[in-house]
Amino acid sequence: MCGIVGIINTDRRLIDGGLIREAIRIQRDRGNGLGGGFAVYGCYPEHRNDYAFHIMYEGDRNSPAIQSAETYLKQRMLIVRSEEIPVYPHDRLPRGPYFRRYFLRPIEEYMQPHQSEEGYVVETVMALNKMPDVFVVSSGKNMGVFKGMGFPEDIADYFRIEDYRGYLWTAHNRFPTNTPGWWGGAHPFTILDKAVVHNGEITSYGTNVRWLEMFGYFCLLKTDTEVISYIYDKLTRQDGLSTKDACYIMAPSLWEEIDREKSVTKRTLRQIYGSAIVNGPFGIVLTHDGGAIILNDRNKLRPVVCARKDNTYYASSEECSIRLLSARVDDIWSPRGGEPVIVDLQEEATGEGRRKK
Amino acid sequence: MIENWKTIPAFHPTFDLGRCDYENGCTICVHECSFGEISLTPVKGTGGAVHYRPWANLSACNACQRCVKMCPHTAIHIVSHPMVSSHGYWTAEKMGNIWRQARSAGGVLLVGTGATGPQRRYFDHLMFDACQVTNPSIDPLREPMEIRRYLGRKPLGVGEPVGPQLKLEVPIMFGAMSFGAVNLRVQEAEALAARAVGTFWNTGEGGFHEKLRQYGGNTIVQVASGRFGVSEDYLNAAAAVEIKIGQGAKPGIGGHLPGEKVSEAVSRTRMIPMGTDALSPAPHHDIYSIEDLRQLIYAIKESTEYRVPVSVKIAAVHNVAPIVSGIARAGADLIAIDGFRGGTGATPLQIRQNTGIPIELAVASADQRLREEGIRDTVTLIASGGIQCSSDVLKAICLGADAVYVASPVLVSLGCGMCQRCFSGKCAYGITTNRPGLAERIDVDEAAEALKNLLHAWGEEIKELMGSMGISAIEALRSNRDRLRAVGLNEEELRVLGIKHAGA
Numbered sequence: 128m129c130g131i132v133g134i135i136n137t138d139r140r141l142i143d144g145g146l147i148r149e150a151i152r153i154q155r156d157r158g159n160g161l162g163g164g165f166a167v168y169g170c171y172p173e174h175r176n177d178y179a180f181h182i183m184y185e186g187d188r189n190s191p192a193i194q195s196a197e198t199y200l201k202q203r204m205l206i207v208r209s210e211e212i213p214v215y216p217h218d219r220l221p222r223g224p225y226f227r228r229y230f231l232r233p234i235e236e237y238m239q240p241h242q243s244e245e246g247y248v249v250e251t252v253m254a255l256n257k258m259p260d261v262f263v264v265s266s267g268k269n270m271g272v273f274k275g276m277g278f279p280e281d282i283a284d285y286f287r288i289e290d291y292r293g294y295l296w297t298a299h300n301r302f303p304t305n306t307p308g309w310w311g312g313a314h315p316f317t318i319l320d321k322a323v324v325h326n327g328e329i330t331s332y333g334t335n336v337r338w339l340e341m342f343g344y345f346c347l348l349k350t351d352t353e354v355i356s357y358i359y360d361k362l363t364r365q366d367g368l369s370t371k372d373a374c375y376i377m378a379p380s381l382w383e384e385i386d387r388e389k390s391v392t393k394r395t396l397r398q399i400y401g402s403a404i405v406n407g408p409f410g411i412v413l414t415h416d417g418g419a420i421i422l423n424d425r426n427k428l429r430p431v432v433c434a435r436k437d438n439t440y441y442a443s444s445e446e447c448s449i450r451l452l453s454a455r456v457d458d459i460w461s462p463r464g465g466e467p468v469i470v471d472l473q474e475e476a477t478g479e480g481r482r483k484k
Numbered sequence: 485m486i487e488n489w490k491t492i493p494a495f496h497p498t499f500d501l502g503r504c505d506y507e508n509g510c511t512i513c514v515h516e517c518s519f520g521e522i523s524l525t526p527v528k529g530t531g532g533a534v535h536y537r538p539w540a541n542l543s544a545c546n547a548c549q550r551c552v553k554m555c556p557h558t559a560i561h562i563v564s565h566p567m568v569s570s571h572g573y574w575t576a577e578k579m580g581n582i583w584r585q586a587r588s589a590g591g592v593l594l595v596g597t598g599a600t601g602p603q604r605r606y607f608d609h610l611m612f613d614a615c616q617v618t619n620p621s622i623d624p625l626r627e628p629m630e631i632r633r634y635l636g637r638k639p640l641g642v643g644e645p646v647g648p649q650l651k652l653e654v655p656i657m658f659g660a661m662s663f664g665a666v667n668l669r670v671q672e673a674e675a676l677a678a679r680a681v682g683t684f685w686n687t688g689e690g691g692f693h694e695k696l697r698q699y700g701g702n703t704i705v706q707v708a709s710g711r712f713g714v715s716e717d718y719l720n721a722a723a724a725v726e727i728k729i730g731q732g733a734k735p736g737i738g739g740h741l742p743g744e745k746v747s748e749a750v751s752r753t754r755m756i757p758m759g760t761d762a763l764s765p766a767p768h769h770d771i772y773s774i775e776d777l778r779q780l781i782y783a784i785k786e787s788t789e790y791r792v793p794v795s796v797k798i799a800a801v802h803n804v805a806p807i808v809s810g811i812a813r814a815g816a817d818l819i820a821i822d823g824f825r826g827g828t829g830a831t832p833l834q835i836r837q838n839t840g841i842p843i844e845l846a847v848a849s850a851d852q853r854l855r856e857e858g859i860r861d862t863v864t865l866i867a868s869g870g871i872q873c874s875s876d877v878l879k880a881i882c883l884g885a886d887a888v889y890v891a892s893p894v895l896v897s898l899g900c901g902m903c904q905r906c907f908s909g910k911c912a913y914g915i916t917t918n919r920p921g922l923a924e925r926i927d928v929d930e931a932a933e934a935l936k937n938l939l940h941a942w943g944e945e946i947k948e949l950m951g952s953m954g955i956s957a958i959e960a961l962r963s964n965r966d967r968l969r970a971v972g973l974n975e976e977e978l979r980v981l982g983i984k985h986a987g988a
Binding site for chain 1: 620627630957959961
């Protein structure tokens with residue numbers, strides 16, 4: 128069990144973090160204090176073209192891991208700016224690890240021939256994550272993740288997320304059941320600009336992980352969130368599939384429906400990407416720099432409610448968060464299992480099964 | 485002198501004369517026993533009348549259980565012969581084999597079915613996971629549960645086309661059993677059941693009888709080293725073609741169908757003269773390397789205009805993982821791996837008991853190797869050899885198989901009691917014989933019904949197991965080794981299987 132909230136303004140109007148702190152706070156029962164976190168998009172407009180790396184180092188500012196990570200980074204990227212992420216310790220949380228953020232530009236000469244810039248950055252993230260005491264919390268452009276071990280509102284205060292402004296926010300309240308809680312293991316989980324908050328426990332984990340490993344993704348955290356982010360990244364970035372197809376692959380139609388529709392595309396996608404099917408209960412909000420995707424498992428075994436008020440879309444594990452954010456939404460509905468709600472920035476939401484309340 | 489030694493039978497029937505109806509002339513057991521173990525002996529009844537009661541000859545019983553099952557009065561049971569060895573190392577069985585060889589003209593001991601040795605059955609050491617609290621199990625009676633599989637080459641991503649596929653409504657196919665080894669009735673029952681359920685049967689290496697060609701859409705034809713029955717029509721009459729390199733019951737050796745079993749129909753189907761021995765050489769005479777295999781794969785693809793997938797079947801041997809990788813790169817669409825428990829109509833005892841490796845280990849290491857090379861999805865892996873129940877099927881899938889072949893369970897469905905005398909042509913159930921009077925014991929429709937029931941029952945059990953694990957689509961279980969834990973295996977076994985020990 129976990130709690131998730133997403134706020135997406137399709138006009139890219141900036142909202143400060145105080146609002147989402149409140150929205151996730153009232154879902155306190157959905158977590159147990161072992162993890163909370165926030166993702167924000169649009170927070171670094173002055174560095175919008177640089178990769179913003181939030182890196183967590185075990186230990187304090189004297190950790191030897193910092194030097195080894197930075198030495199490695201300098202071999203691959205131009206460090207435009209490097210600074211501590213300010214934290215504001217309080218008595219509801221133990222002291223966390225040390226956080227720094229870097230604004231980076233890949234050095235083209237060091238890239239492999241035919242290697243894409245994003246592929247190069249992913250490779251850098253994977254290498255850093257393999258170093259002891261180093262963990263890349265987020266690595267996208269003009270976005271960042273703040274997370275740690277504690278209730279989300281306490282994490283929010285630790286980083287003072289009300290000081291950050293973004294047009295797309297997600298929040299997560301964690302109730303870990305599989306992996307022990309630690310600062311890096313909190314959600315959202317990200318790779319490049321993609322971030323996932325997730326409620327569920329996927330039963331296809333082993334199949335998914337072993338498939339991803341074939342393509343150079345190594346799942347070090349052993350969390351479902353990590354796996355879903357990588358599947359999405361693989362499908363959209365490496366294979367160039369649309370968001371809709373990527374969602375379909377993760378939660379495909381029944382063979383019976385595919386037979387009835389005589390859909391060759393649907394059949395082919397399911398045949399090729401059988402190992403990327405995500406089984407078991409899940410409700411996720413997957414965000415990227417162009418928008419957000421809200422997706423439920425095929426059997427709808429986890430709650431997700433969506434709503435819209437003007438150009439702001441909401442997604443939440445519980446309706447109360449949405450009502451708290453906007454008492455009079457224009458539209459509120461519970462998406463059907465397996466049918467994605469896709470919100471593109473400056474575009475309309477799609478998604479069947481919408482229902483006015 | 486040794487000529488006077490009695491042959492020591494391992495089993496014999498005993499008759500409960502209180503139940504036996506011999507006084508009214510019942511002789512069913514005598515006629516049912518095709519091995520000649522049961523005869524009649526006169527006894528005096530009340531009033532001096534002479535009756536004939538059944539009598540065990542103590543010479544030919546194989547414990548096939550036919551007489552037991554057919555006796556209308558439940559008056560028979562089979563017992564082991566009480567021969568014991570005083571020597572712990574020299575068992576009656578080991579001495580018996582030597583006696584048999586010493587008294588024959590130096591013959592190779594032949595047996596049927598799969599290996600019987602004490603090697604570990606890994607399936608029994610693997611336990612499934614189930615959902616509790618943190619995620620819900622799925623009730624297959626209420627929610628859709630999908631066990632359909634598509635077999636065949638798939639590209640690693642979109643862009644390239646998907647190769648020809650076999651659609652299976654259950655992840656189970658009938659393994660190769662040739663016409664000659666089994667009779668046409670058994671093959672027709674397999675074909676009927678495969679078509680009704682939506683899966684495939686395999687002709688084995690004995691050709692594809694004209695009568696069964698109507699089931700071509702559910703048939704896999706084999707090309708083995710003897711090339712029996714192979715022609716352009718043959719290749720194009722089926723849904724897939726399988727090159728048989730080896731089988732688990734006799735890795736590395738060929739086959740031998742004795743001339744007595746080569747009847748007119750067998751001769752026509754195999755395209756060999758009647759009454760001649762049908763010999764399959766140990767290697768294919770045109771395959772001495774992986775390059776040669778590639779040529780044959782593509783020769784078949786050319787002949788079938790790339791319409792059907794080409795499978796390569798090998799026995800599970802020590803180096804199975806790199807061999808499988810080589811076969812995948814040579815262009816095979818499906819690779820069938822047959823573990824050392826796999827059955828056969830006839831094999832030398834020493835080969836059956838001592839060659840090859842267990843399918844569980846073979847499929848796990850082959851799957852792992854294909855993944856390390858990044859080519860797992862380009863090929864379908866079929867596991868076979870020793871699968872005894874639906875949970876074995878699902879465990880094989882969790883270890884990395886896409887689907888399985890079963891053949892011994894087919895025979896057992898038809899009555900087989902695993903007496904291991906398939907090569908004798910005397911099968912009391914009429915399965916592995918073409919002998920008139922015996923083959924008719926198989927009723928095609930009844931047999932087909934039994935096989936349909938088997939597939940249906942296993943399919944339902946697989947759905948139950950999946951539901952308990954919170955899985956609604958079987959592709960989410962393939963190579964999902966996370967959902968297995970081992971009980972009582974050592975670290976090396978765990979490493980090869982790629983699973984954790986229970987509790988870990």
